[in-house]
Every structure is written in C-alpha cells, then in structure tokens.
Amino acid sequence: MSLQHASLETRPDAVDGEVAFWALLGFERADPPATLRERAVWLQRGGSQIHLLLTDEPVAPPLGHVAVTAFDQSGALERLRAAGHEVDERARHWGAPRAFARTPAGHRVEVMAWGPAGRALPLPDPPLRDESILLRPWTLDDVAWVTAACQDPAIVRFTRVPSPYTEAEARGYVLGAAAERATGESLSLAIADARDGDPLGAVGMQRFDWEHGKGDIGYWVAREARGRGAATRATRLLARWAFDALELARVELLAAVINERSQRVAERAGFRREGILRSAWRLKEGRVDMVVFSLLPTDDR
Numbered sequence: 001m002s003l004q005h006a007s008l009e010t011r012p013d014a015v016d017g018e019v020a021f022w023a024l025l026g027f028e029r030a031d032p033p034a035t036l037r038e039r040a041v042w043l044q045r046g047g048s049q050i051h052l053l054l055t056d057e058p059v060a061p062p063l064g065h066v067a068v069t070a071f072d073q074s075g076a077l078e079r080l081r082a083a084g085h086e087v088d089e090r091a092r093h094w095g096a097p098r099a100f101a102r103t104p105a106g107h108r109v110e111v112m113a114w115g116p117a118g119r120a121l122p123l124p125d126p127p128l129r130d131e132s133i134l135l136r137p138w139t140l141d142d143v144a145w146v147t148a149a150c151q152d153p154a155i156v157r158f159t160r161v162p163s164p165y166t167e168a169e170a171r172g173y174v175l176g177a178a179a180e181r182a183t184g185e186s187l188s189l190a191i192a193d194a195r196d197g198d199p200l201g202a203v204g205m206q207r208f209d210w211e212h213g214k215g216d217i218g219y220w221v222a223r224e225a226r227g228r229g230a231a232t233r234a235t236r237l238l239a240r241w242a243f244d245a246l247e248l249a250r251v252e253l254l255a256a257v258i259n260e261r262s263q264r265v266a267e268r269a270g271f272r273r274e275g276i277l278r279s280a281w282r283l284k285e286g287r288v289d290m291v292v293f294s295l296l297p298t299d300d301r
C-alpha cells in the first residue's frame, strides 16, 4: 500500500507557478476526471499525484508539508535553486540527505534522497549484457514504444499493465521506474537489443524482503521480439546480478499456471519449480493459481 496523492490548495491564477515547481521534481500534468476538471489540476510522477485544489482563499499550513523522494536529489535541489527557489538543507535521517523548499503558493515541500523504507537500488554497473541483449534504464524516448508494446493482449492478460494503456500510463511507468528505484521499491529495466539499444521488453525485481534476503523477478517481451531468448537471458542476467550486488539469498518468480510460456522462461533460466500457490494473484480475468519458482545462489546457473 502506498500513499497515492496529497492535495494542496491553490489560487487559480497561481497554478502555472505551482505546475512549474512540481515539474522540477519530475511531476507532470495528468488529466483529472471530467467531474473534477473545473476544481482541480492534477500532477503525477509514477504512482504518486499532487492535486492542486483551486480556491480563491487557499491555506498553506505553516508546518504541514509534502515529502517526496527525488531520484537525483542533489540535481533536483540544483534545479530548484536555478529556478529561484530557496532551498533549506536539513540534517539527514536514515543517512538520507533532505531539504525543504516552498512552492510559489507557499506550500512546504521536503525533498529527500530516499525514505526510511529503503535506500535507492543501484543500477547494474557495468550494465548487464550478453551477446544478444543488454539491460538499461528506461528513458522518456521509450514512451511511444512502451505504449505500442503494451497494447498486446498477452501482456495485458498476464501482467499488471492497465487496460486501456495510453501514452500517459507509459510515461508514468518510465518516470515511476526511476522513482521506485530511488525508494528501493523496485528495479525496472528495459531489455534492449545489444547491437543498438532498441527496446525489446521489460524485466524487473520487486517485492524485496530484506529481512529474509529475497525478491521477485518479472518480465514481458514485445510480441515481435519473442522467441529469441530475450526473457530467458534477461532473467538469468538480472537474477545472477541480484545475488552478487544485492546479496539476495533467493530470487522468486511467479508465473500463472495458465501461462506456460512464462513457466518455460523460468525453467530455461535455471529456476526450480517449487509448487502451486492457490488463488494467489488476481488477473484481469479473475483469480488464478500461480506456480512458484526459485533460484538460489548455489543452484547451477
């Protein structure tokens, strides 16, 4: 569960300044539902939103504030200063640098490098690659490609990709990948062609359990790029890296019982089938049993 949005009161004539402020922290305008369009302006970064509530007599609580993590916190502070905002750097918590700034309308905003839930996950360095694929971070240049790839019914069926899937969703995914890596929530990478970096699919790790040293791996590959080992190779590369760089003791992979292709990827990547988790996931078509696979650092890889 994560906090979805914070609502801040704003005069209608101050909206542009507020939108420009939040853009420096990676938030972009999103469409509110038609019923709210007259009364609010929405901003979004990944799964988090700021709602500007339009009112002629706004209140900015003196100590109340919105805290956001910034993937590149020092860069974000630099951007705020360059745009003329005062930035007040504070003591670190959990070792995380943090600072306060005010939006033009007077709302206090705390900008943290990461929160108590976790430190930013590192990017594989050097990037993971083999003779056929490489794994790289998503960029905004990938938005159109992700939008097109996620129209595929198999991806919609077996992943959490929403349907209908618009460019706004793809943008949220690409920006959210950096944000979630910054908070330690997930690591999402593009599977790309090793020759030219063109995207082929997605691979990621999430649901980290640091107490027990484990995390989940997941993937999808664009329809036209399937059948050449991209998912298998990406899974193998990322899992092996997670043992070494994140010191995980176990990587789990869940595939729906009805998703035979994904199960073949798991097995081909060296994972062992452990059993069935009954009614473990809700897909768009309803609840399904999941096959649980695992890979340990000591397994043949």
Ligand SMILES: CC(C)(COP(=O)(O)OP(=O)(O)OC[C@H]1O[C@@H](n2cnc3c(N)ncnc32)[C@H](O)[C@@H]1OP(=O)(O)O)[C@@H](O)C(=O)NCCC(=O)NCCS
Pocket: 154, 155, 158, 159, 218, 219, 220, 221, 222, 225, 226, 227, 228, 229, 230, 231, 232, 233, 254, 255, 256, 259, 261, 262, 264, 265, 268
């Ligand atoms: C499941 C999915 C990711 C597989 O992607 P993929 O890149 O086609 O998978 P791979 O290429 O690694 O394996 C598929 C086939 O390629 C073949 N292949 C070709 N070259 C290969 C190579 N060098 N190494 C491994 N397999 C290779 C495999 O034999 C395999 O054939 P088979 O499935 O008919 O036995 C893809 O079908 C997909 O995106 N599905 C929808 C989303 C989804 O289900 N995600 C998983 C949720 S758990």
